[in-house]
Amino acid sequence: MNPGAFIGALVLIVLVITAIFAPLIAPYSWEETFVGPSLGPPSIDHIFGTDVHGRDVFSRILYGGRYSLSVGIATVIFSLVFGSIFGLIIAYSGGRVDEIGVVVIDVMLGFPAIMFALLIVAVLGVGLTNIVIAVGIAGIAPFARVVRGAALAVKARPFVEATRALGAGQWRVILRHLLPNVLAVIIVMGTLNLASAIISTATLSFLGLGAQPPTPEWGAMLNNSREYMRYGAWTMIAPGVALFLAVMSVNLLGDRLREVLDPRVSDKRQPTLIEDDTDSP
Amino acid sequence: MSYLLRRILGVIPILFFSWTVVFVVLQLIPGDPVDLMLVGRPASQEVRDNVRIQLGLDKPPLVRYGTFLLRAVQGDLGYSYRTRQPVANSILQQVPETLELAVGGLIIGLFFGVLLGVISGTRPNSWQDTGTMFIALAGISMPGFWVAMLLIYVFGLQLRWFPIIGDGLPSLVLPSIAVAFWLIGNLARLIRSSILEVMGEDYIQTGHAKGLGHWMVVFKHAFRNAMIPPITMLGIQFAYLISGAVIVEIVFARPGIGQLLVTSVLNKDIPMVQGIVVYTTAAFIILNLLVDILYGLIDPRIRESRAA
Numbered sequence: 001m002n003p004g005a006f007i008g009a010l011v012l013i014v015l016v017i018t019a020i021f022a023p024l025i026a027p028y029s030w031e032e033t034f035v036g037p038s039l040g041p042p043s044i045d046h047i048f049g050t051d052v053h054g055r056d057v058f059s060r061i062l063y064g065g066r067y068s069l070s071v072g073i074a075t076v077i078f079s080l081v082f083g084s085i086f087g088l089i090i091a092y093s094g095g096r097v098d099e100i101g102v103v104v105i106d107v108m109l110g111f112p113a114i115m116f117a118l119l120i121v122a123v124l125g126v127g128l129t130n131i132v133i134a135v136g137i138a139g140i141a142p143f144a145r146v147v148r149g150a151a152l153a154v155k156a157r158p159f160v161e162a163t164r165a166l167g168a169g170q171w172r173v174i175l176r177h178l179l180p181n182v183l184a185v186i187i188v189m190g191t192l193n194l195a196s197a198i199i200s201t202a203t204l205s206f207l208g209l210g211a212q213p214p215t216p217e218w219g220a221m222l223n224n225s226r227e228y229m230r231y232g233a234w235t236m237i238a239p240g241v242a243l244f245l246a247v248m249s250v251n252l253l254g255d256r257l258r259e260v261l262d263p264r265v266s267d268k269r270q271p272t273l274i275e276d277d278t279d280s281p
Numbered sequence: 282m283s284y285l286l287r288r289i290l291g292v293i294p295i296l297f298f299s300w301t302v303v304f305v306v307l308q309l310i311p312g313d314p315v316d317l318m319l320v321g322r323p324a325s326q327e328v329r330d331n332v333r334i335q336l337g338l339d340k341p342p343l344v345r346y347g348t349f350l351l352r353a354v355q356g357d358l359g360y361s362y363r364t365r366q367p368v369a370n371s372i373l374q375q376v377p378e379t380l381e382l383a384v385g386g387l388i389i390g391l392f393f394g395v396l397l398g399v400i401s402g403t404r405p406n407s408w409q410d411t412g413t414m415f416i417a418l419a420g421i422s423m424p425g426f427w428v429a430m431l432l433i434y435v436f437g438l439q440l441r442w443f444p445i446i447g448d449g450l451p452s453l454v455l456p457s458i459a460v461a462f463w464l465i466g467n468l469a470r471l472i473r474s475s476i477l478e479v480m481g482e483d484y485i486q487t488g489h490a491k492g493l494g495h496w497m498v499v500f501k502h503a504f505r506n507a508m509i510p511p512i513t514m515l516g517i518q519f520a521y522l523i524s525g526a527v528i529v530e531i532v533f534a535r536p537g538i539g540q541l542l543v544t545s546v547l548n549k550d551i552p553m554v555q556g557i558v559v560y561t562t563a564a565f566i567i568l569n570l571l572v573d574i575l576y577g578l579i580d581p582r583i584r585e586s587r588a589a
Contacts, residue, residue, distance in 0.1 A: 107298045114524040115542075115561050119303065122546045122554045123310050199424045203528060206426050207543050222427060226532070229434050236434070240427040248422035 002259075008252025011245050019065030026059035030216045039232035049234035051225070053214075057238050060216035064239065067217040069246060071132055071210075072198035078136030079197075080190050083143025088174050088182070090144075091151035101148070108141035117200065121209050128217070131210040135200045139193060146189050150182040188257050195250040202243055218243045285574060292570055297350075299562045304349050307555050308342065358556035363548055368556035371541065378537040382526040385453050386460030387519060393465045398472025402507070403499055405477060413469060420466020425525045429459035429532035445533060459529045460522055467518065468511060475507040482506075509576075516572030520565045 018025055028035045028046075034054035035046075042049040048057035090101030108116075113135075120134035154160065160177055168176075202219030204210040211217030213224060218239040225235035315332050324332075333339050337348060352358065358368040397417060401410040432455045437445035444452045479485065480503055488498040527539030534540075538557060545553035 103294065103298065107295050107302065111299065111558075111562055112520050112524045112565055114527065115558055118542055118546050119306060119554060119558050122549065122551070123306055126547075195422065202424055203426055206424075207528075207531065209543070209546065219424075219426075222430065226430065229430065230438055233434055236427075236430050240424070240430070243427065244419075244423050247424070248418060251418060251422050 002256050004252045005256035008249040008256070011249035012253065015065055015242070015246055015249070016069065018062050019069055022059075022062040022066060026056075026062045028056035028059040030055070030060045030063040031214055039228060039235070041232070042234055048238040049232065051221075051232070051235045052228050055214075057221075057235060060221060061218070061238050061242050064216040064218045064221060065242065065246075067128065067211055067215060068198060068202055068219070068243065071128060071201045071217070072194055072246075074132045075135045075139065075197040075201055076190050076194050078132060079139030079143050079193065080186060082136075083140040084147045084179075084182075084186055086140065087144040087147030087149075088151050088178055091148045091155060092170065092174050092178060094155075098148075101144075105141045105145050105148070108138075109145070111138070113138040113196075113200065114203070117204060118209075121204065126209045126212065128205075128211050128215070131201050131204045135197060135204070138200075139197065142193070143186070143189055146185060147182055150185040151178050154178050154181040184261060188254075188261055191250065191257055192254040195247045195254065198243070198247050198250070284577060288570060288573060288577075292566055295566055296563060299566070300350060300353055300559055301346075303555055303558050303562070304346055307551055310549070310551060353559055358559060359552040361545075361553045362550045363545075363553070368552050371553065372538070372556055372560055375536060375538050375541050378535060379523065379526050379530060379539065381453065382456055382460055382530055382535070382537065383519065383522045385457030386464060386522050386526060388461075389457050390461035390464030390468060390522070393461070394468025395472060397465065397469035398511075399476065399499075399504065401469065402473040402476030402480075403503075410473075414473070417466040417469040417473075420462050420464075420469070422466075423462065425459060425463060425528050426532050428462045429456065429529045432456075432459050433533065446535075456526075456529050456533045456535065459532070460525045463525060464518060464522060467521075471511045471514060472507060475510045476503055479503045479507040513572065513576050516569040519568060523561070523565075 022030075032055065035056050036043075036050035036054050038050065038052050038054045040046060040050040040054070046056050046058065048061060051057055051060070086101065086105075090098045111119075116138040117131070117134040120137055121130060124130040124133060155178065160173060163173055163177055201210060202217070202222075205217050205219030206223045208220075208223060211220040213220065221239040222236055222243075225232070225239070229236050315329050315336070315338070330339075337345060340348075356369055358372075360366065361368055361371060364371065397413040401413040401417075404410050433445050436442045436455055443454045445455060446452060485498060485503055488502050489495075493501075523538075527537070527542065530537040530539045531543060538561070542554065542557050544550075545557070
């Protein structure tokens with residue numbers, strides 16, 4: 001197996017398992033204050049130290065994975081579902097609908113994602129659910145574009161025409177024939193977008209627009225540690241490393257996935273099945 | 282020339298459509314704008330009505346939409362609910378700060394991104410390749426705001442190599458590196474794959490066959506052609522850089538568009554949010570247009586195929 005993908009999978013599995021079993025693994029409660037000293041450095045009792053409120057950073061990181069990872073995944077699912085529906089419908093309909101659909105996609109791609117997300121947060125207000133929707137909406141266009149492209153290719157194949165000739169309706173063709181054939185592309189896109197979704201949602205939480213204190217979301221924890229970095233750098237190391245590892249492992253898996261699914265790929269080449277506009281700052 | 286004209290005219294519907302989206306989205310904000318404008322101060326019905334007329338909210342939505350578009354085209358984006366200052370002025374004041382940071386990031390990012398990309402692309406599967414690709418992976422996997430925090434802590438607070446606040450070039454170094462970090466990773470990966478692809482082409486073999494030195498082939502033939510795909514991405518990347526700068530300047534507590542935008546979002550200062558999004562979108566679209574035109578000029582093949 002590819003070493004990069006192996007490391008990525010391993011790290012991701014560890015992060016997911018520790019997040020799921022956080023209540024069993026965490027030595028302390030994530031919200032209980034003064035289980036240790038305020039801004040206590042890492043020690044045997046508190047391996048990642050304690051924050052300004054004397055909360056155990058390690059326990060908060062474990063619970064934080066539940067928020068950061070699931071918010072990232074929820075965001076991708078949001079973009080994926082709506083983007084795929086949109087892409088499939090305009091590809092199937094063709095003609096005028098397709099033309100207008102492509103313009104809509106272009107316009108959405110024209111907004112810098114973070115601006116678009118902030119605009120939506122301005123409308124919906126702050127909160128975790130709202131940033132899932134905001135980043136989710138901002139991420140629809142890339143899915144729609146890629147799914148449309150893939151669906152057009154499938155639609156041109158004789159079996160689709162045959163199915164339609166046999167009298168199958170629009171939804172039957174889309175769901176039974178187009179969707180299964182573009183599913184691989186959708187899954188790859190989902191994986192590639194997960195990395196940027198995790199970063200974007202964490203960024204919004206970091207800006208105070210997503211998870212609110214005392215929620216142990218990683219971005220929110222980093223926001224909280226900003227004021228105290230001079231006195232307790234560990235409070236910003238642990239959540240940052242956790243975020244970095246999560247994003248890196250997804251990127252490693254995504255790279256491998258592209259390699260496997262790109263027919264043009266040779267071993268040493270960075271693959272290009274899907275246009276690489278998914279990495280985000 | 283018709284390609285150029287067509288490309289420029291093509292921008293108009295996109296701008297129009299995106300501004301419409303901004304207008305519609307902001308109409309959906311719950312709550313009465315008059316309350317937002319009054320910032321919770323109690324006011325008589327008369328005052329409220331006056332504010333409503335002042336904001337033009339007494340007119341039907343379609344009229345407001347028309348006024349919004351007309352004014353937006355002229356660069357007039359109304360007044361901030363908070364400061365009562367013209368939105369356009371407030372934004373224009375902040376643009377140089379953010380732009381300066383984005384350009385700083387672009388320079389650093391281009392230099393190291395190209396360097397790392399060439400190093401790994403010309404030595405596939407060597408230890409240099411593995412090393413640079415690990416750096417590139419870190420570049421695209423570390424959240425920008427965290428990179429900024431680490432730089433502040435290590436080089437600002439501990440080593441004290443660079444000031445973290447203040448004016449002038451020295452204080453621009455750390456935030457520019459934070460902004461560049463992602464670009465370095467992204468560009469290095471793009472250039473590596475592009476070089477690997479080009480190195481398999483016939484004209485490279487020809488170059489080798491006619492006895493050119495290895496580096497001659499790499500720089501005169503491979504590098505030039507390999508740079509075409511990364512150049513097309515530069516427009517998108519500069520937009521990402523601006524998004525990155527918006528975040529980084531908040532971490533460094535620098536003034537700029539980001540600071541203004543986030544404050545406005547938190548304060549529900551709708552005209553300000555609207556103005557910033559309208560401006561950035563326009564800038565983004567025009568930037569992509571310029572890159573596209575540039576790309577057409579560099580590579581005649583593109584111009585031909587698109588004109589067709």
